[in-house]
Amino acid sequence: MTQLAFFLSDPIDPKAPTFVGFRVVLDGEGLWPLETNDVNIDIFIDDILDYLTDFWGSLLLEQTYPLEFDEQPSRPSDLYAKAASRWINFSENQIENEQSLVSAFEEAHNLPLCFDGQFGLPPLWILREHNNMLIDTGEKLVRINFEDTVSALVQLGDEIATRLEKANIKSSLVAAWRSRDNISGIRMVELRVGLSEQKAEELVKTKYLIMPNTIFEAMNDNNELVIAARMAGALSVEEIKRIINLAKSFPCRPSKLLADLAMDVRSIMSNKKVIMPFDQGELAARIVREKCRIDTDEVLDIDTLVHSLGIEVKKISISLTGMMGLAISGSMHGPGILLNKKCDHFKYAREAAREAMLRYTLAHELCHLLVDGEHSFAAVDVLRGRMSPAIESRAQSFAGELLLPTRLARSVWEAHKRPTTSTELNTVVEEAVQNYNVTRSVAAWKIEHAARESDVDLHQVLRQLAPYR
Secondary structure, three states: OOOEEEEEOOOOEOOEOOEEEEEEEEOOEEEEOOOOOOOOEEEEHHHHHHHHHHOHHHHHHOOOOOOOOOOOOOOHHHHHHHHHHHOOOOOHHHHHHHHHHHHHHHHHHEHHHHOOOOOOOOOOEEEEEOOEEEEEOOOOEEEEEHHHHHHHHHHHHHHHHHHHHHOOOOHHHHHHHHOOOOOOHHHHHHHHHOOOHHHHHHHHHOOOOOOOOOHHHHHOOOOHHHHHHHHOOOOOHHHHHHHHHHHHOOOEOOOHHHHHHHHHHHHHHHHHOOOOHHHHHHHHHHHHHHHOOOOOOOOOOHHHHHHHOOOEEEEEOOOOOOOOEEEEOOOOOEOEEEEEOOOHHHHOOOHHHHHHHHHHHHHHHHHHHHHHOOOOOOOOOOOHHHOOHHHHHHHHHHHHHHHOOHHHHHHHHHHOOOOOOHHHHHHHHHHHHHHHOOOHHHHHHHHHHHHHOOOOOOHHHHHHHOOOO
């Protein structure tokens, strides 16, 4: 198990008890400021305690970036670059407004900014990702168990508080640290769901969301309606209410078949120690095909598979910005999947393409229920822009491999004598689309992957044939 620890040296000068050396250690090895145990940064410990006290709620509860992106940054240290790419066509006022949001977010999640007078330090981002904490130094990104990270932060804060008490200084700061959990209910809703204060107040007032009584209650990321609200947080209040009502429409009907299959998938994935999200998705899909006795040459009837696992599916047509589907599973609702046929991605497509897109979306949501449903966060899938890129990559890979296994994609490509030209590959893509009822994007993606296993790079050609992959 990965262990995070914070090291504080003895005071550098006995006359300055708060001036010490500081470094961050991961599994006994240096992580920050450098990946060595020989380098500390000289800091004042009260700066750290100020930071932890001021931003305790943000560190424990906040999981969404301050700007709404079509696709989330892959890591916190990419936030500025991602934001700058959207500012090219913005007015000066718009840029200033968003810069202030990004700066405030960084102040809460990039620890070295608390060190007054220290410039040019590498970043040390700390951001919650469901049941993990992302620790990002710019050079290295690690995911550490959320509760273990909180324990390490508490230990750091308590050690600093003890040192300050022994030195008989900063008593008001120590008192503030001791009462760090006293955060208003509305503020906890804001941070927990990723909403503005106005939206949070409206949803609490109308009883769509309930204010947590304590920060410990707010920390537990196990309420599917709260998670639905978080995934939809970019929408208007009325649209968020509609999302919550849709989630509520699924009664609680636990499925032992789904639970057993999910346990098998997670267990095998854990034992094989597959790290990359893409590989995790493919492995999970192969496990499902094997456990459900689906032949690798068989065209998958995804509707029948999902139904057989005890998952309720609703196909509706509602005008709701950006909502393709909703998969929900938790203690109060589900398991269930809702598909919105009126989503822009579907409604302008031809009938055959629309059916293939719905099949893909259904498989995508199934992945969330199988792999992520243990922690109900990702079992609620509304707006992809608020979903972790790693989780989305895994679900996309799962859906592609479940509907069109790489082995089948390779056989189609090889049957046409492994073509590499645009015209010939277009024929291969169309054949895969027709034979396996998948979208052009999925067909092109799987053919590209199959060819890459044979050391043939078809990326550029297939990107022209199916650009939105």
